[in-house]
Amino acid sequence: MHADPKGVLTGVHFIDGDHACCEGTLAAGARFAAGYPITPSTEVVERFASRIPTIGGIFIQMEDELAASIAIQGAVWGGAKAFTVTSGPGFSLMMEHIGYAAITETPCVFIDVQRGGPSTGLPTLPAQADMMQARWGSHGDYGIVALCPNSPQECFDLAVTAFNLSEEFRVPVMMMLDECVGHMTEKVVIPEAESIAVTPRRYTKRPPAEYRPFEPMVDLVPEMVKAGDGYRFHVTGLTHDERGYPSMHGDTQDRMVRRLQDKLKPLANGRALCETEDLDDAEVVVVSYEITSRVAQRALQAARRQGIRAGKFRLVSAWPFPSARIRELAGRVKAFVVPELNLGQMALEVERAAQGKARTISVSHAGGTVHDPDTILEAILEAAR
Amino acid sequence: MAKGFVAIMAERCKGCGFCVEFCPTRVLTLSSAFNSKGYHPPYPVAAEKCSGCDLCGMYCPDFAIFGGRHAR
Amino acid sequence: MNETTLEIPCEIPEDARNPVEPFLRMDRMPHIWCAGCGIGTTVNCFTRALLDSKANLDKVAVVSGIGCTGRVAGYARLDSFHTTHGRAIPFATGLKLANPELQVVVYSGDGDLFAIGGNHFIHAARRNMDLKVICVNNMIYAMTGGQTAPTTPGTAITATAPYGVSEPTFNLASLAEAAGASYVARWTTYHVKQLARSMEEVLKRKGFCFIEVLSPCPTLYQRRNKMGDGLDAMKDYKAKSKVRNGAPTGECALSMTGEIVVGKFVDRERPDYLELLRAQMTETLGDRYAEPEVSCCSEG
Known part of the structure; x- marks a missing residue:
């Protein structure tokens, strides 16, 4: 569509x-x-x-x-x-x-x-x-x-x-x-x-008698309806079963909550969006996002000019986090440098995904302005040492 | 024969007594029997007086009683 | 005939059915409300109003917040939404604006609508959003164990006011009128016929409508205050209430033991939100204005 x-x-x-x-x-x-x-x-x-x-x-x-x-x-x-x-x-x-x-x-x-x-x-x-x-x-x-x-x-x-x-x-x-x-x-x-591709809403084609509002399809996502179409459905913020009815049971909770996470696995496992450059020979990878990725670009260019094999990994989707790709990179690079306008939030996620196989260097900045690219460059140089 | 009837789902009753109190023709009283939850449901002590007005049904917070008129 | 058995000693036609059943999710019964609680009684009135108004039930939606009354949405066999605490009105606002052919009923409690949700209430009334707000006022936070609500009358004992409430209360009817509601009424669960009629009236009418229903809470409000059970509250409503249609809402404040003024207080015509929006946009944009068509399609 x-x-x-x-x-x-x-x-x-x-x-x-x-x-x-x-x-x-x-x-x-x-x-x-x-x-x-x-x-x-x-x-x-x-x-x-x-x-x-x-x-x-x-x-x-x-x-x-x-x-x-x-x-x-x-x-x-x-x-x-x-x-x-x-x-x-x-x-x-x-x-x-x-x-x-x-x-x-x-x-x-x-x-x-x-x-x-x-x-x-x-x-x-x-x-x-x-x-x-x-x-x-x-x-x-x-x-x-x-x-x-x-x-x-x-x-x-x-x-x-x-x-x-x-x-x-x-x-x-x-x-x-x-x-x-x-x-x-x-x-x-x-x-x-x-x-411009637009994903349509996943409205059900089932008649009301056969429709259960929170029954997962094969990809774990249920089909939707809207008010006014005769389905007389119920939506609640309480833990609910496939009918959409509240259910105060541990097993319903377990089934529902796991599905709320698991339905995103295809995105986390394969489609998590990122933009990469110069990763093939990289010894240091700069992981960045939003405005900081543009500041980091300059530091990356400077590092390359100085002979450091620095690569770029830009998070386009921060969540789901591309853990598998970071883990794979961690096996063959020395370190990740993570500049961000906070005191090290996504750096924690990089560190977690790297599982100790490569260092994670947080280049934190409390915000108010952007990094000086030289600060990021220094971190790259230190990481390459 | 009474003009109306009351139907009582005794197991749904919580014994609040609203139907007994507000029945305009005083058809109902609380039974001395217990339902399985331990409440005394109503029972028609004067069924012949029932007009079938369903005021008991309007009052019952537990949807456990309703009245209706017999078809003539 | 034996009064100690549960057999019903009168003739019941085989096809007799409780008239509330088509409107409720009977597979969810019994409901969670206590013995002597009046919320179920208000639901009976609502079902009668739905029946008598001849509303197309596919086009009526119920939105509730959190609390004992918040559970109404879960029992109504309509498109029904049990939202977050205090936020039934803004949810209902979005629902109504996305699909104006829906008759959207907000069914919630006094704490939900007037403490945590108070800001939304006054703004929806100000906008004259086409919502029908039914507030079951049991004068307490019941679901959480009987804490003070903005409606709990002075000196009452609650779980969070063990030595008596010292704060003044909201007069809900007066608040609704001052904020701009088109229709304001108050009844008690004793007034089932009048309440059903009021509900029917608002289902057939446009604009922001508000019905307050006083309802017993024997477990959490009355017990601590030695006010007896649900039936005692009902008898009290019968004895103390006075119908005064058109009464100035400012004179209708409630107290713990005083007179309960009930009736239809306000019924006035004001253009609703969408009418005002259309008028303003047409005035400013003329032919360039496009009627809202917000519904998105599925493929095929």
Whole structure:
């Protein structure tokens, strides 16, 4: 299925990451957004609010992020593709509903334009400190997807991917921008609608009498219905069985929670998105994402000029984390260098995946600005020693 | 013959007594028998007075009783 | 005939069926509510309202929050959503806007709607979102063990106010009116006919509608306050309630032992959210405005 041309602004644009994100959601078929103003993310819904009345859809500014993050899920069960947008403090408020989306298997997208924290922190300045929160922020065990664009073009492309993955796996998908990527203006090419692939919702073809709302298909993902179609189905945030009925039993819990994680295995095992360069002969691998991957690029070039065999591993999907690829690399490189605008979040994940076979050097930065490329270069040089 | 009837699902009853108290024709009383949960369900002590108004059904929080009118 | 057996000594037609059954998930009975709890009684009224309003049941959705009343969604044989604590209204807002042909009923408790969810309530009322909000007010947090709610009247003993509540309460009807609700009524579980009629009325009407239903909680509220069982509460409602349709909501505050003013307090026409949105967009954008069509398709 391809994109509905109504939402696709085909052409060459000079726009920032936030605006490009908005165009991506429209191209993906999102016709409902709910939001609450917060710097540096608001431009996404500001553009949506300006674009949607002539396309045919709804933007509603809710009373807070709790409301926005659940209103989108009501809209999804009413038949819409929907998303919300926020930054750190609002992302914290949305955690409960990321859990609700996970347990009710509601496909929806959360866009987080990261700023410095904790709390109000640095409202207008970048950080990448919500990476672990994106994965583990809501209580309980569940799986999510988190994508990390590093350019306005990728904000557009990955917004489409985010919706597609959320529909395929019926999971909440996070778009993890940072303030730099969100506010960086670059060329964005939006293709023709026919060349944008859009994953349709997995609506059941079964009649109501044969349909069980949470019965997994072969890929562990259940088929969906929407309100108003005569299925008279029930959705609950309580642990539930295949009928969708609450079930306060350890075995139901075990079956449900494991499936919520396991259904993402195809993504974790093979399709986890990354961008690599110069890995064949690499002795040091720089693992980075979002804006930091662009700073790291310069350090990588400098290292190569100095004769260091440095390779690039950019996380396009931070979650699921490409553990298998890192593990494989760990067997043949000296070290991983992980620069990030936090005190070492994804570095922990690299270290875990490397299983002690290669060193992990965290190049941490508390945010507010980006790394000096020389700091990353020094870490590469030290790793190569 | 009574105009109406009451049907009682004794096992669903929790013995709150709403139906007995608010029956306009005083058809019901609580039985001295127990259901398996240990509650005393109602029973029609004056079935012939039942008008079939289903007020007992409107009150019953446990969906354990309802009234209806006999077809004539 | 023997009053010590459970045999029913009257003639019951073979095809007789409890009229509530088509509206409920009978495979989930018995429900979790205590003996003497009034939530089930409100559900009876709701089923009668659904029947009498001749609503297309495929187009009625129930959204609940968390708590004892929050379980209504799980028992209603409709498209039904048991959401998170306090967030039934914003969920319902999204559902309604995505599919405006749905009649969306929010069915939840006083703690859920007015403490944790209070902000959503006032904003949905302000927007005149086309939602029918039914609040079963048992004056306590029952599911969690009887803690103070914003509706628990002064001096009552609760699990978190063992020496008596000292905070003032919300007057829910007054709050709803001030925030902009189109329709405000209050009944008790004693007033089953009136409650069913109010529910029927709101099912047939547009705009943000609010019905408060006082309901017994013998286990968590009354027991600590030596107020007897569910039936005692019902008798109390009968004795103390006074129907005053159109009464100024500001004069209808509840107390622990005082008069209970019931009735339909507010019934006013205001354009609802979608009507206002359409008017504004048409005014500004003219022919360029596209009616919202938010539903996405599956392949084929």
